[in-house]
Structure formats: structure tokens, C-alpha cells
Amino acid sequence: MFGRPLNASRVVWYLLRVPRRKQQSLLTLLIVIALWLAWAAYKRYYLHPAPGDKAGPAPRTQPAPRPPGSAASNLLAGNPSGAASGAGASPDNYLLERAGYALSYNRSKGTPNWVSWRLERSDLGDAERQNDFRPDDALPAGWYRVTPSDYTGSGFDRGHMSPSADHSADPQSNSDTFLMTNMVPQAPDNNQGPWKQLEEYERGLAAQGNELYVVAGPAGVGGAGSKGAAGKTPNGKVTVPAQTWKVILVLPEGADISQAGADARAIAVIMPNRQGIKNQDWRAFRVSVDEVERLTGYDFFSAAPAAAQAAFESRVDDK
Secondary structure, eight states: OTTSOOOHHHHHHHHHHSOHHHHHHHHHHHHHHHHHHHHHHHIIIIISOOTTSOOOOOOOOOOOOOOTTOGGGGGTTOOTTOOBOSTTOOTTSEEEEOSSOEEEEETTTTEEEEEEEEEOGGGOOOOOOOOOOBOOTTSOTTSOOOOGGGGTTSSOEEEESSOGGGGOSSHHHHHHTTBGGGEEEEOHHHHTTHHHHHHHHHHHHHHTTEEEEEEEEEESSOEEETTEEESBOTTSOSBOOSEEEEEEEEEETTOOGGGOOTTOEEEEEEEESBSSOTTSOGGGGEEBHHHHHHHHOOOOOTTSOHHHHHHHHHSBOOO
16 A cells, blocks of 8 residues: 555545544544644744745834833933034033933033933832932032022922932932932922822822823022022022922833824923922813923923824823
């Protein structure tokens, strides 16, 4: 039977001549042989193609996650004012980058123009609040370095723009938030009231599995702290802002801002830097991102597609 080359008709003829029980056994054997041959061909041509062979489709892989706390990740949404560092950079729009955040520093005011960071649940942990307020030695030589004592007796808090609790995954990241280049003079009722509420809300969004692109900063001159109105701290070294603002783009965790759609959620607030607002809900200060751009002159979330950016920046969040 098997001394001559096999073909389909001879196999069928042979199967019809043998008893039914043997037919079932032979069919099982043929199926096993066919499966083995198919597997061998798959390994040969798809998994391990020989030189010159055309390989089959490569297996799909997930993109490697961006490492949390990497300096580059803090400007993925864009550089709102085109800040730069190094020789020739403007001292009033000077870029400083750290693992947890990036900022544009204003030497004339002694405060940041803006601070930008990306927040996700991996940034949240059990590191203790370091409370090590200190001057920033990363500023160029010869520049005045604001100290914690510059705020003494001012009636204003040393207010974090990028909050300590957004960087609680490790002590060093948390410590970096206490550099004075991350601070502005905030009225206690602003800092400890609706501003704090919004900070807690943004961490809640991150803990739920969202990825947040956040930018915050001061605007204008002249606020009212616990000791009354002022345009500068008592020693004249630090400008007191009239408002604090923040913009937040909320995306699903792992999403790329270049894929943000027109329906992406954008949160924006402008809060007066004065007393008397401590018990107000942060939502009372919501505006559109466009309005914050008009106030500051900055361009937020420029890495998003232009059409999507125009749509989500024009809306006032209502969630």
C-alpha cells in the first residue's frame, strides 16, 4: 500500500477497505500528522525564517511605558512660554527641569512663571513630607536665590505650585518640591482652601487610573494675605501675585497627548490671591483653558492635535 507515492484517491480507497474501527484510528493519525506539519511550517517560516526567506507578521508588542518621574515627561504637553536655559536665555523665562517637574523661572519676580508636571498613580506613595524649604542652587551663578526667610512676616504662605503630595513616591522627588523656585506667596485662604481642594481632587483622578498633564502658576501683582494687601514680600525680594491659576488635561493612563481627542477633559481655574475664600468650593473658580491663556499669554497643551486642542480648551469643565 505505502510502497508507492501517496495521493488523495488512494488514501480514500484504502480507508474504505478497512474496518470502521481502524478507519477512526487512521483518521486520528492523519489529523495528528497534519497538525505536526502545520506547526513545523509555522516555526520554519514565521518564528525562525532562514536568511533570504520572507518572514511572516511580527508579533504585536505594547509600547514600553514612559518611566515616571523622568524630566522629559514634564514637558510632553508642550513648553507654554518657550522657556530655555543656558547662555542667552531670558532671566525672566528661564527653564529649570527636574525629575518631578519643569518650570519657567522669573528672576525679576523671584517666582516661577509656570510649573509643569505629569501626574499618574505611580507618583503617589508613602514618602513623608520632607518640609526642607531651601534656596535653589540650580539657578545661574550671580542670581539672587530666594530663601524661606524672604516670606517671614509677609502674611503669605510659601505656596507650592507643584504640590508635595503629588510627588510622594520617593523622598527625593518630594524634597525637590520644597525648592523656593517652586513657590509663590499665596494667601493662606487661597492655599489652604480651594487650591488645596483642587490638589486633592487631581490626586484622586490619578489614583483612579488617569494620567494628568498639569501646569500651574501666578498672575498679576498684588494680593491680600493675613496681614493685608501687598505687592511684594517685606524685604522686596518676591512679588506677590494677584491670582493663582491651574490647567489640567485628563487622559486615560498610558495615553499619549498626541492622541487626545476633542472630547478630552480639561480643567482650568483662576483663583484670587486673597483671604476670605477658604471655604469656597474650587469648582466656583472654573474657567476655560482659553481664558487662562488670555490671562497669561501662554500656550498650553500645544502637543495635542490642533483641532482637539481648540475644542477642549474652549469648554468650561462641568463635572
